[in-house]
Amino acid sequence: MPHASSAPVLTIDGPSGSGKGTISALVAQRLGWHLLDSGALYRAVGYAAGVEGLDLSDVEAVTRCAQTTRIQFRAQKGAETRVIVNGHDATDELRTETAGAAASAIASVPSVRQALVSLQLGFRKAPGLVADGRDMGTVIFPDAAFKVFLTASAAERAKRRYKQLKEKGLGVTLSGLQREIEARDSRDASRAVAPLKPAADAVLVDTTGMGIDEVVAKVLAVVQP
Numbered sequence: 001m002p003h004a005s006s007a008p009v010l011t012i013d014g015p016s017g018s019g020k021g022t023i024s025a026l027v028a029q030r031l032g033w034h035l036l037d038s039g040a041l042y043r044a045v046g047y048a049a050g051v052e053g054l055d056l057s058d059v060e061a062v063t064r065c066a067q068t069t070r071i072q073f074r075a076q077k078g079a080e081t082r083v084i085v086n087g088h089d090a091t092d093e094l095r096t097e098t099a100g101a102a103a104s105a106i107a108s109v110p111s112v113r114q115a116l117v118s119l120q121l122g123f124r125k126a127p128g129l130v131a132d133g134r135d136m137g138t139v140i141f142p143d144a145a146f147k148v149f150l151t152a153s154a155a156e157r158a159k160r161r162y163k164q165l166k167e168k169g170l171g172v173t174l175s176g177l178q179r180e181i182e183a184r185d186s187r188d189a190s191r192a193v194a195p196l197k198p199a200a201d202a203v204l205v206d207t208t209g210m211g212i213d214e215v216v217a218k219v220l221a222v223v224q225p
């Protein structure tokens, strides 16, 4: 277990496509705080399991995979942070809905979640941390001083994801994406361990119809009222 830090934490949890990643990165930049994209860790393990050809329902195999996969974040000035999985730059593969579904599947295994706890706690460093995920405010940083739960309608989230993936040149349909997003949210919210849900002390922000700048301002106001 890493040395417990008392640095302040802002947790940003919410369903897929609610804008957690985008808003967390911008808010972390504005505050000058560190950033944890916890979803990328689950995606990296799901991806590594795929590379190894593991059966995602084989609890022992995916747990060993979570314990041994090497995950590095390589920040780049003015560009997307690269995610290196076992020495391979897997950033583009990790952003697909297939990778999201694999991540969601292995994330329901308690021993996989346990294997990623100390790695996540290690991101808490001065001057502060913005932590993005599903259980940041409920399980990983329950003592966080600031907690936000971002939501948006499933239709709006599907539209955002559609635009994002189309811009990357990926062949997707809006209706297919909405179905995939709803299936993933339902699995994430109904699992027995660390389900997707707002912490009791989280500020709920429904971003439907809100622009990115407006959401950033609202979240910053939670930290700096």
Ligand SMILES: Nc1ncnc2c1ncn2[C@@H]1O[C@H](COP(=O)(O)OP(=O)(O)OP(=O)(O)O)[C@@H](O)[C@H]1O
Pocket: 014, 015, 016, 017, 018, 019, 020, 021, 022, 023, 039, 100, 160, 161, 163, 164, 207, 210, 211, 212, 215
């Ligand atoms: N308020 C907003 N208005 C319009 N587009 C937005 C807004 N917030 C985020 N987006 C866009 O929606 C897409 C999805 O956002 P993002 O990846 O941040 O969501 P997420 O909650 O992190 O999703 P996931 O959990 O699947 O990683 C991105 O293209 C982003 O630019």
Ligand SMILES: Nc1ccn([C@H]2C[C@H](O)[C@@H](COP(=O)(O)O)O2)c(=O)n1
Pocket: 016, 038, 039, 040, 042, 043, 100, 103, 104, 107, 108, 132, 133, 134, 135, 136, 184, 188
């Ligand atoms: N704290 C977390 C973060 C992510 N997951 C799982 C569930 C998600 O569907 C999947 C991908 O996350 P994303 O990159 O879309 O944020 O990973 C989780 O269980 N707990």
